[in-house]
Amino acid sequence: MAKGVMIVAEQRDGALRKISFELASTARKLADQSGDEVSAILLGAGIEGLAAELGKYGVDKVFVGDNAALEPYVTEAHAAVTAQIVKDNDPAIVLFGASVQGKDLSGRVAAKLAGGLATDCTDVKLDGGNLVAIRPMYAGKCFGEVVFNSAPAMASLRPNVFPAAENAKAGAVTKVDVAVDAPKSKVLEVQKDTSGKVDLTEANVIVSGGRGMKGPEGYAILEELADVLKGTVGASRAAVDAGWRPQKDQVGQTGKVVSPNLYIACGISGAIQHLAGMSSSKCIVAINKDAEAPIFTKADYGVVDDLFKVVPELTAVCKKLVA
């Protein structure tokens, strides 16, 4: 019978990504309720050494597929090996990250296994030993509780929502023989973002600016605040469409869905499509000169004033606080 919780870990350039620890900790919590094992799938080339790190976060056993064909990530190769490891080990639950890679992989693996998948979940729990996955739908305007008619039950977890906690376990390594057909896709080039900033979907702090920034120069004060808080700058669609910020910075229904600890919205009115992308943030601050702006209905803290006056003051205050 299907048993245990398996995670599909994610690494890039020889380092585990934060989502892998979030997955491991969540899997540990679920497995402890039923006294089961947590296993992990880790694929790439020259990555065997990373398995021990997963052990630190509650993983009992790591299946390592170490092969040049698995680096860099290519969907077909990773999906084939992942599905095979799942089949061979028959876990009851499989957890993926709802990162770009996890989203790309999970659907493909679920289709191979003819199993049900709930994506971008913000909570998971057991009900009578069965997985129930809770996920925002309609851009967070309601939530669905998903149950599964197939084994394994599969879910992908929204980055930054589930806590990662150290919990040392064996992390014993089992090497897996990898046989992959030559994939039809090939990565030609990886162009790294040189800003040194974490991606919005992984940022703990986001300072976002909208049309109220008046132009691209306006963002300098947001960059300063973000630097002090070790955060990343985001934008509304109005700012992106005006060409002030790149597409990758857009938060919202047709941009990124983010869940930072702290989201500071500056000169953003809070249109429903913007809220769609940031309402799962833990603490929301709005700085807007219009007291009627809808963003204030979502904000934990609101400042009604000119952002060009408030933001530099806030930066000065934060500098002292974090010093």
Next chain:
Amino acid sequence: MNIIACVKQVPDTEAQIKVKADGSGIEEGQIKWVMNPYDEFGVEEALKLKEKNGGDVTIVCVGPARAMETIRTALAMGADKGVHICDPAFDNADAFVTANALAAVIKTLPHDIIFCGQRAIDDDSGQVGSMLAEALGLPQLTLVTKLEFAGSSVKVIRPIEGAQLSIETALPAVVTCQKGLNEPRYASLPGIMKAKKKPVDVKNAAAVGIATDAKAKVAKTVPPPARPPGKIICGDEPAQKAAELGKLLREEAKAI
């Protein structure tokens, strides 16, 4: 070229979503239905490819009778024909069932490239593209923001966290689209007139011939958790407000 674009009809982004009292779903009464915004990028890219390379664009949609309007919108933008998979058996379809239904139909059509949206903004699941690619045994390119066609292959740009990948894939392939790829056109008035005469093949579940039991099922729909009411920070001067905000973020919210 034979180009397929999958489109789904979804509530308008402005729609208020009300959960039914028994948690069995949402109230559909007041909703205005539109083409999924990400599918507009797919239709646009399909039309651009056709304009450059010749060929034919087929729209495929799984949805109730009202979804015909969305298929007509795609035809009015310039697509040539449509297939409407319409049967109450698909009312509770999950991504797996939807992808299999789309695949069953697409297998019967010539196809060089298939476009999907990166996700549908109703279920927000973002699975159908990958599941469709698997069902068809084709490579997939997800979350694409740029596409170049080179005869028997395509080269795309795919942003990932902190980087951009350039990937090449042999055709046929499934591509899922996101904002940045193009600017979808509006249907013109002559386009709308012409669309009325374009052929749409309506298929029921028997004609599609796949199992329709969902593997993952939304057992209950609930309103979002309520957020405690926020605080408006008072003060005479911006500096005072900033100081108060900083203090609250540090001491109360523990966010900095």
